[in-house]
Amino acid sequence: MKSGTTRAWIGLLASAAFLWTLALTVSPQLHERIHSDANRIDHSCAVTFIASGNFNHSACPQLVGVPDLVEQFSPVPALTPQWVESAFLLARVFEHAPPAHS
Numbered sequence: 001m002k003s004g005t006t007r008a009w010i011g012l013l014a015s016a017a018f019l020w021t022l023a024l025t026v027s028p029q030l031h032e033r034i035h036s037d038a039n040r041i042d043h044s045c046a047v048t049f050i051a052s053g054n055f056n057h058s059a060c061p062q063l064v065g066v067p068d069l070v071e072q073f074s075p076v077p078a079l080t081p082q083w084v085e086s087a088f089l090l091a092r093v094f095e096h097a098p099p100a101h102s
Contacts, residue, residue, distance in 0.1 A: 025050050025051045035047075
């Protein structure tokens, strides 16, 4: 009976902590009252993790330069046909058929 009560209290506490984190996510003013540095870019806490939508956040790569359009309009090199032997001819799939009379 005691372990069931303990699990219920832990579940209630975890649910309350998650709901409090969601409330801080919705209200930035309340989050700034809890954390004095909440308006900084490098601030990280459970509220910012939930607000961003993911825990392992990786920033998008920065676009350094615009790619040249010359490569898109370059002429296509001539294709040379080449005969490739079928792999099924080498495997001899049908060499060992089931017996005709079993």
